[in-house]
Amino acid sequence: MIDTNALARELDALRCQGETIQYKAMAEQLGIQPPRQIQQLATLLEAIQEDDALLGRPQRAALVIQKGGKPIPRQGFFQKLKALGIYNGxxxxxxxxxxxxxxxxxxxxxxxxxSPTSI
Known part of the structure; x- marks a missing residue:
């Protein structure tokens, strides 16, 4: 099982590069295997959302976006934000x-x- 630290490192690298990534690509980059590859990633992303909310940081999980359609996270991302009291739209x-x-x-x-850039 991949831990949130590995995901956090990947998200921080993306943030420093000013880039986003699709869910499937992130799951593969982390070595998360099917079945339920995206669900496993979503669980890790929700833990990152909780940490960022607790620490008052911007939501790094926003860097992971859906394939096709609008380049934003899936609905579950926004639902988690609501549960954390960060967003009510x-x-x-x-x-x-x-x-x-x-x-x-x-x-x-x-x-x-x-972050590596704040040294």
Missing amino acids: SDQGPEAEMWHQNELEKLFTTDTPD
Whole structure:
């Protein structure tokens, strides 16, 4: 089983590069094997969301986006944000897209205490 530390390192590298990644590509990069490859990744991403919320950091899980359609995370991402009390909008559509875009801007312009760029 892949732990959240490996995922956090990958997300931090993406953040530093100003890039996003699709769910399947991230799962494969981490070596997560089918079946339920995306579900396993989603569980890890939710743990990262909880950590980031607890520490008041931008949501690094926003860097993982769905394939096709709008380049934003899946509905479960927004549902977790609601459960954490961070977001109370729609799970999809313009409101979700705008929130996601704002979060990406925070991620790409803000150094976090444990990020390689804030040394």
